């Protein structure tokens with residue numbers, strides 16, 4: 001028998017070291033494949049360095065502030081009003097990011113991944129170039145992520161100083177006022193953060209509701225909660241132009257009823273979406289995989305990780321397993337949180353039934369969320385009673401939504417899900433209550 005001698009340096013080349021990239025690299029290396037990973041900035045990608053982790057660190061401080069402010073409702077006297085120390089919040093965020101960067105680096109080392117810090121260029125399906133070196137490989141997993149989208153359709157935008165999420169993550173003095181263009185996930189999370197710090201926030205959204213893709217009823221309840229607290233929302237509003245005067249930024253808009261409105265604020269945050277960073281590849285060949293934000297399918301870190309695992313499975317044994325994108329949960333880390341998985345009331349067909357109960361049906365929710373109602377919605381297929389969608393407004397929605405994802409993934413019926421024993425008292429019991 002003649003031994004097959006590989007002429008390739010690597011079995012797998014991974015381009016990009018974010019959640020998709022480091023997951024793919026680790027999974028491939030752990031099963032014995034030789035792996036090289038290229039990262040042009042920092043390991044951890046957008047999620048760790050300027051996305052999920054840093055924003056959640058900031059939002060945790062905001063939540064603490066909210067909780068301290070409402071301590072009186074729980075019988076706790078806080079003698080003076082709490083204030084924030086933004087430089088300290090940012091420093092803590094930086095420390096957490098640094099620690100986790102070290103963690104990802106260690107993970108790559110342990111798995112035996114060859115990490116190269118530099119910008120890689122895909123020459124063809126078998127050749128990658130980086131810093132004048134060439135690397136031959138049998139497979140390429142492209143995990144180049146996404147970047148902020150800055151619209152060129154807003155006149156004046158390029159002449160005013162504006163923030164992207166990057167600036168909003170590193171500001172050390174809360175602005176007096178902030179206009180957020182875009183009421184999506186990024187817009188709402190930063191609106192919530194700066195509002196908690198005392199900034200006057202206005203959110204301008206061109207659609208008739210914030211958080212496109214999230215169940216409308218839940219999105220509108222969250223918006224009404226924040227409107228009650230003082231955030232101003234301009235829905236169905238078109239930004240006509242922006243300009244600067246006396247250090248402030250004026251956002252000139254036309255509201256839903258056609259009236260012109262000018263919003264003046266110290267800072268302007270652009271949060272109108274992200275776009276995939278597609279590497280220049282002449283021909284996408286069979287041995288190339290696009291995982292994570294770069295494929296534009298879901299733009300969530302947890303989706304990216306699963307896509308990466310499946311790409312490695314395909315390389316290893318030709319597995320054709322596909323992701324069911326309907327079973328991927330989405331979370332908005334406002335306070336209260338919103339979490340959602342599966343079909344919404346809007347996307348479900350007419351043969352579905354909507355179960356809707358306040359979160360206060362969970363004793364534990366009542367205990368920990370004085371004065372809040374929250375909402376849990378379950379979308380069920382009328383004919384076979386299978387769970388199709390679950391939507392939660394209320395803390396800790398992010399922690400309980402995986403239960404719902406599992407029910408949808410396993411195609412559970414009402415009866416089957418209800419028979420799962422939930423510990424008491426927990427907020428997750430809300431699902432049991434809703435199905436009873």
Ligand code: NAI
Pocket residue numbers: 151181182183184185186187189204205206207210211212237238239271272273274298299300330331332333
């Ligand atoms: P997005 O697509 O979620 O929201 C952008 C919003 O801007 C939309 O509501 C859109 O209608 C609005 N918009 C667009 N152009 C506008 C204009 N000219 N004037 C007013 N409104 C305008 O994008 P976002 O919030 O920037 O987030 C980007 C990606 O990052 C998303 O795919 C999201 O899933 C991901 N992400 C996820 C997070 C999470 O899972 N918690 C947190 C942050 C981001």
